[in-house]
Amino acid sequence: MQPDSLAVVSQAKSCADLILAEFARLIGRHSFEHWFHRKSRFQVAASELTVHVASPFLLRWMQKQFKPAATQAARAVLGAGAEVKFAVECAETAPTGHAAPSAPAGRAAIATRVAPPTAASPAPTVHERGIARTGRRFADLSDFVVGPCNEMALAAAFQACQSPGMYNPLYIYGPVGTGKTHLLEGVYRQLRRTQPALQVLFLSCEAFTNHFTQALREHTLPAFRQRFRTVDVLIVDDIDFLDAKRGIQEEFLHTFKQLEACGRQIVVAADRHPRLLSKMGDELITRFLSGMVCRLEAPDAATRRNIVVRKARRLNADFSPEALEFVADRFTNNVRELEGALNCLQTWQAMTGKRVGITAARQVLAELERDCIRVVRLADIERVVCDVFGIDAAALKSDSRNRSLAQPRMLAMYLARKHTRAAYSEIGQHFGGRNHSTVISAERRIGDWAQRQLSIRIASHSLQVGDVLESIEQQLLVG
Numbered sequence: 001m002q003p004d005s006l007a008v009v010s011q012a013k014s015c016a017d018l019i020l021a022e023f024a025r026l027i028g029r030h031s032f033e034h035w036f037h038r039k040s041r042f043q044v045a046a047s048e049l050t051v052h053v054a055s056p057f058l059l060r061w062m063q064k065q066f067k068p069a070a071t072q073a074a075r076a077v078l079g080a081g082a083e084v085k086f087a088v089e090c091a092e093t094a095p096t097g098h099a100a101p102s103a104p105a106g107r108a109a110i111a112t113r114v115a116p117p118t119a120a121s122p123a124p125t126v127h128e129r130g131i132a133r134t135g136r137r138f139a140d141l142s143d144f145v146v147g148p149c150n151e152m153a154l155a156a157a158f159q160a161c162q163s164p165g166m167y168n169p170l171y172i173y174g175p176v177g178t179g180k181t182h183l184l185e186g187v188y189r190q191l192r193r194t195q196p197a198l199q200v201l202f203l204s205c206e207a208f209t210n211h212f213t214q215a216l217r218e219h220t221l222p223a224f225r226q227r228f229r230t231v232d233v234l235i236v237d238d239i240d241f242l243d244a245k246r247g248i249q250e251e252f253l254h255t256f257k258q259l260e261a262c263g264r265q266i267v268v269a270a271d272r273h274p275r276l277l278s279k280m281g282d283e284l285i286t287r288f289l290s291g292m293v294c295r296l297e298a299p300d301a302a303t304r305r306n307i308v309v310r311k312a313r314r315l316n317a318d319f320s321p322e323a324l325e326f327v328a329d330r331f332t333n334n335v336r337e338l339e340g341a342l343n344c345l346q347t348w349q350a351m352t353g354k355r356v357g358i359t360a361a362r363q364v365l366a367e368l369e370r371d372c373i374r375v376v377r378l379a380d381i382e383r384v385v386c387d388v389f390g391i392d393a394a395a396l397k398s399d400s401r402n403r404s405l406a407q408p409r410m411l412a413m414y415l416a417r418k419h420t421r422a423a424y425s426e427i428g429q430h431f432g433g434r435n436h437s438t439v440i441s442a443e444r445r446i447g448d449w450a451q452r453q454l455s456i457r458i459a460s461h462s463l464q465v466g467d468v469l470e471s472i473e474q475q476l477l478v479g
Contacts (some may be wrong), residue, residue, distance in 0.1 A: 004223030016044045023073035027066060032351045035066070038325040045344050049074040049084045054343060062086055082336025086124040138202075141186035147303030150179060153294035157183045157267075161190040164198070164233055164265035167292035171239075172269045175474045180269040183296075184235050191233055197207075198346050205241035230259040240270040240289075243435055244279035253284050260287070275461040276471050278390050301334065306326040308338055317346040318443060322358040330365065341365055376419040376476050378430045384475045385412045388468070389458060397432035407456055411465075413439045414446035415472060 020042060024032045040062075041052040051070055053062050074082040141161075144156050153172050160170050172180050188202040203211075207242045208228075215224035228234065234255070242249050259266055273295070274288035299307060305328045311320050311421070323345065331337035345356045348364050386393055389408040396409055409431055416427045417439070424436035431439075449456070449465040456465050 001157060016042055018077045019044065019073050022076050023070055026073055027070040035062070036345070044078075047078050047082045049078070049082065051084065051086045053086060053088060054340075059086055059088060066110050073310060077125055077288070099133055138185040138189040139182045141183070141190055142155070143310075144179060144182055144186060145299075145303060145305070145307045147300055149299050149303055151299040153179075153183060153296050156294050157187050157290050158190075160265055160267060161187055161194065164191070164195075165263045168260055168263075169266035169268055170289040171274060171288045171291055171293045172296060173271060173273055173293070175298060175334060175470075176271060177336035178296040178298060179335060180271075180296060181237055184237050184267060184269050187233075188235055199230070200233040200235070201228070201231045202235040202237075204237045205239050206254065208236060209241065209245065216261060225255070226256050231259070231264065233267070234259055234425075235267045237269050239268040240277055240280075242280060242284075243250055243277055246281070249281050253281065253287075258282070258289055266291075271474065272471050273463070273467060275458065275463055276388065276468075278388060278458070293432050298333055301328065303334065304338065307335055308342065311342055315342060315346045317349045318355045319345065320355060320357045323356045323361040326361045327360055327365070378416055378422060378427065379421060380476055381412050381415050381419065381472075382430070383414070388472055388475075397430075399432065404457070410442035411456075411469065411472070413442040415469070415476070417443050419476060431447055 002224050024036075026111070043050040043052065049070060051062070051066075053059055059079075065086055067086065071084045079349060118271045141154070144150075144154055156167060156170055157172075160167055172183055174180055177344055184202065187409075188200055189199045189392075191198055197249050211224060211228075215221045223395075242252060248370075256266060268288070274280075274285045274293065305325065308324045314326055319342075327338060327341045327345070331341050343365060345361060348360065349356050354360065377465060380391055382396060383435055385408050386396055387445065388403075391405065391408060396412065397403055400406070413431060420427075424439045428434035428436055428439045446465065446469075450469060453464050453466060455462045456468055458468065
């Protein structure tokens with residue numbers, strides 16, 4: 001790092017500390033501890049302050065209650081032109097005490113975890129917080145709530161721990177928030193506990209990519225390959241990150257072959273079935289299919305209730321059984337929604353001092369949920385369907401009756417009726433100027449195919465219509 005860049009980072013650190021102390025003074029220690037202690041992160045970039053909050057359910061409330069004070073604190077340090085915005089915390093953040101790697105020259109970003117200042121001591125510096133920060137805490141398989149939606153994947157994870165190499169690879173897939181990372185972390189932790197002699201490596205696919213590109217840049221590929229091709233167990237999360245990255249796919253494939261030939265265990269996770277990785281090389285896809293492929297589904301009602309009860313016990317809050325039942329019944333897509341709802345209710349109780357009952361749960365969550373609605377447009381459906389089937393929009397809307405185009409077109413019409421408020425005639429007009437009867441026919445046929453569990457072709461693969469619809473809907477609803 002050049003001297004002028006060091007000065008920019010040092011200045012960003014100082015600004016972050018000053019803003020933090022001023023903000024804590026403005027809102028008071030009680031509010032600071034309830035809303036920001038270990039729950040939020042401040043990020044300073046040039047004249048902009050970003051306050052990262054833990055959940056989308058909290059975003060609107062935090063903006064309403066604390067943006068004026070945050071703006072006042074930021075302008076007191078950064079100047080009258082300082083701006084403040086609130087955002088939902090990302091899964092991976094820049095390391096504390098360092099400039100964010102994506103910040104352009106002259107615009108350093110510093111991310112700081114918020115710790116509560118006390119009357120006896122000033123707010124800790126960024127450097128002090130960096131020293132105090134602990135490493136990643138890995139989930140445990142014993143904490144995984146089992147149900148019909150995930151019991152096979154959990155059994156396979158235990159088997160991979162007991163007999164590494166039996167299922168090679170173990171490929172776990174499912175929608176976001178269903179426990180894929182929990183299982184991978186659990187395998188890592190279990191192996192470290194029960195077989196300490198094994199060399200176990202856990203990382204995300206993005207981290208693997210970053211290590212590879214750094215090795216290319218620094219001409220250290222032999223060291224990179226020695227590191228990744230000699231482990232006993234390789235665990236890689238979000239393997240679908242490799243989609244469309246041919247060079248890195250090739251490197252991962254050779255790593256895969258080397259580990260497989262030596263009988264080493266490979267565990268990966270993705271949000272889609274291997275056959276739906278449309279921009280992945282066939283050799284990698286077939287190797288994923290050669291092991292144990294386990295699907296995680298959205299938790300059923302009984303599993304959601306168990307999850308809510310178990311997570312509520314860990315929170316310092318008083319929930320009524322009816323409130324927990326309401327949360328389990330209201331948020332059905334994934335575990336993260338359940339966690340966000342419980343965190344929101346816990347914060348409400350800390351603010352009011354009242355027990356969280358069914359009435360409070362309804363009011364608080366209904367108000368905050370309105371800001372989290374995902375609006376799906378016809379153009380969104382067109383984009384995702386084209387991406388999954390590897391076709392362009394012009395072909396999707398063409399007059400061709402070729403099965404490779406007619407089936408994706410019918411799927412798009414079916415999804416348009418399900419996820420938008422568009423009329424039959426509007427949908428038909430969007431997808432090539434067709435009349436309303438064509439859309440009605442497509443809706444009925446796709447519904448019938450899904451009910452009968454018929455298959456549809458994607459490239460050289462045949463998949464059940466229900467699985468294809470689920471994959472497309474997952475991509476639609478996460479934006």
